[in-house]
Amino acid sequence: MREDTIAAIGTPSGQGGIGIVRVSGPDAVAVGDRLFHGKCRLSEADTHTIHYGTVRWKEKVLDEVLVSVFLAPHSYTGEDTVEINCHGGNFVLRRILEAALEAGARSARPGEFTERAFLNGKMDLARAEAVMDVIQSKNKYALDNAVGQLKGNLSGVISRMREDILYETAYIEAALDDPEHMSLEGYSERLKQKTEELLCRIQKLIASFDSGRMLKEGVRTAILGRPNAGKSTLLNALLREEKAIVTDIAGTTRDVLEASAFIGGTELLIMDTAGIRDTDDRIEQIGVERALECGKKADLVLYVLDSSQPAAEEDMRIIRMLSPGKVIVLLNKTDMEGVTDLSLLKKMLGEEHAAAVLEISARERTGVDRLEQMIGDLFFRGDISFNDEIYITNIRQKEALTEAKESLELVLDSIRKGMPEDFYSIDLMNAYEKLGLIIGEQIEEDLADKIFGTFCMGK
């Protein structure tokens, strides 16, 4: 089957420094030549070369560009590929893409580049998924984890569990077919132990999803506090901490993302939980209920208190209703004369919440480094270590694990009910197959759709 030539913008929309228009297919180089004007023609260029020049279309110079040439099969897609690196800006990118389409390319469907890479044998499905994670990983931990998955850490863990399940199933089946040489006497008890052990491992992986998601997507953060407590100042302080991108793109969460800030190696997705930038009197306006709701949706709550004001019981009530693992209480305005002091506050908060209290001055930007450390401690500490723990990072994996878990629970249920051994294998095999879905060892007719469907346009 002869493929046509496709083109798309290969970088996320936004005000990035540079943007890429990617063209792939048998006519990619020809399309490139129709647009590109430089020292040499792209059709004469070697693979893996970069060329400086301009993109011109219909007598107009669109942008100054660097064009990379990759010839089949040594490209991402395995086809001839031309990548036009330009100065970004949605408008320019779109003009260049339109020119490429007029010059003979077709607009690519989402995920089509990767689909071609896959069809041309450049990667398998399980790796494709991990590649996507690498591309999307937003911080260094996430990258480590995605690279770990790419190397097969997750595959290894899942494969071992599948082997265990298969061994048990095979044992039962063999005994059913050859009762002379194999007895199932007392086997149920052994299977029960084995199943409980497997469930434990699966549960741990499922639990890693939230950490995994935070690694990959960032920590969903809500800033709460009374009017004038200094929430806006804190936000600005955080945003200035590192090059923060202010964006209006809906995030992977359903909440509207207000801003994202890198704190150390971790990305905080500061959510527009209550439009904190517009108004400072949200608590009065929307009440305790709404504040709590915001707090519950978030992975992290930064609760700002004004140390120059007496601590209100209302604040304490809200904080205590949030789970201690995810709230950090910031006693702000330490640069001013304090009314509420740290030890008093801790006493008011109660033992559980007292551990995560920090004095800061958002205005002076003091204490922010300690906040950073505390965030790291809260989410990524102790029993979770980045080098040897496996995280699952996407919902497809989580769903498959959850289904495997349900199947194994049904096995336990069968054992408890004293069902004959031949019944165990239905649910054991279900668990086996669900785990197989995660690592691409089980064929599912729409697996390819599911994976490519999550790819972004231009990838």
Added chain:
Amino acid sequence: MDQKKEEKPYHVLEETYDVVVVGAGHAGCEAALACARLGLETIVFTISVESIALMPCNPNIGGTSKGHIVREVDALGGEMGKNIDKTFIQSRLLNRSKGPAVHSLRAQADKAEYSRAMRQTMENTDHLVIRQGEVSEILVENGVLTGVKTTSGAIYHCRAAVLCTGTYLNARCIYGEVSNATGPNGLMAATHLTDSLKENGIEMVRFKTGTPARIDRRSMDFSVMTEQKGDEKVIPFSFETDPESVQKEQVSCWLAYTNEKTHAIIRENIHRSPLFSGEIKGTGPRYCPSIEDKVVRFADKDRHQIFIEPEGLSTNEMYLSGMSSSLPEDVQHAMYRSIKGLEHAVIVKNAYAIEYDCIKARQLKNTLEFRAISGLFAGGQFNGSSGYEEAAGQGLIAGINAAMKILGKEPVVLKRSDGYIGVLIDDLVTKETAEPYRMMTSRAEYRLLLRQDNADMRLSHIGYRVGLISRERYEKVLEKQRLIEEEIRRLEHTGVGNSPEVQAFAAAHPDAGPVAGNTLADLVRRPELDYEVLAPVDRERPLLPDAVREQVNIQVKYEGYIRRQMQQVEQFKKLEGKTIPEDFDYDLVPSLRLEARQKLKAYRPASVGQAGRISGVSPADISVLLVYLKKLGKEGVGKD
């Protein structure tokens, strides 16, 4: 035509039939009967008319998973179930302590009677001619089968042929250093057909199997063995057999054991076994090993079971199940006589191994027709299987499909989710079998749905569609189904109050939990209860046949498991439904690994699901194929 005349220096017989069946064993009989019953003029060749439906090895029909096949054969309109119901001398339902999916019927046959009864059925079937003779050639023109030729030079023109040659092709029987060029039981081997098949491009392999000695019953001491009687209430194989007609006096089998001495004799002489010396090159079945195999492989076992089974009512020969061997005669004598109760054993027939030619079944489609030769079908051990029941199942399907082809009707292809026969054929044509294929319950993924008790409801509609099941019989199945559904509905919607009967029942079943306030269906599902037990608290229960009550109990009791298994089937069917065009060019898919591409080209699977079961094709290859086929569907084949 002139040329042909020149080849014939003397006048030869020429006849014309619709179907030629080669071989009258368990596959050949089913194939021939199916074709003749569908009105096609059919001739079946056998090397000896006396050996029709011969049981050259074990004297029983059924057993785990094999019993399921017999029931399926029956539901499709085959003969095996009816024939064993007429001629059995003991019957048992195996695995009673396990779930209903692995309950299996097994009946001891009177071998001579089994053979005689089948011959009688064949002889009295219209449109069926039995002929003693050896088919030596298949006649093929332009990839289409046109007839067969016998060693006498006679030519039989036909529109389809079914090869069911069993273990007879270039057969060789071996024990110790003795090797005879005969088929089983000293019958003549068929020595010509293999060459003709090879000339027509058919790939052959050599397989091996074996049988134990037969010992004179008068030389055995049964007082030191464990008696194994038949079931008190015999369940017939055929859904058409009247259950009352099979309640008769039964004979016993006997259980004995090998011991350390037996094993020592075997170990000391193992070098004299043709299997270990390399004399036998054919591959034997792992699942039906010889005693010397077992002693070597399970070295830590200090004894093995032996079932001693009568070969019939009119003979003293006893079959030693579990002790097949190809050791030399003197070793056999010593080995058998080392067993408690067999100290004075008189051997009637020595144990022997048999080697024979068969095909690589991947040359067949799921219809059991050769992919490369239109009109040529194959069934039974010729396809690399083992066992009478596996043979019958294939013979029936091959026969039906030969008939369907001639009649211009849709062939019968059973899916893995339809029956054990579907699993059997799919495995044979998609998996590389390096040894005779034996059916086992573990091979059927959807075992819980493919029970022996519901074979009629699974398959009768197919038997009816092809014309082997009468309308009357089919309507009975539909009525049974209706009664089952109605009764299940009633159980789901009938609550149990708190009457004195219920209180008494609850008191009698303290472990079962509270009774009142539940539906009858809920109660049937309790591990401690079942449909029959609940009769006292179910006063409106209608009078229903045993078979209906059994189905109601199973379907309600295991409802959750059945539902989950059905979900697995749905998933399976999605991939089976993704068909691959017969002329699909795998070279067009660049990302298929070389091995996968070669395998796919050789096996030509009909669907993506089937492709996934071919050894050497990985899930990653299947994903590639799926994505590619999807693109084809979207963008059309051969565009540009």
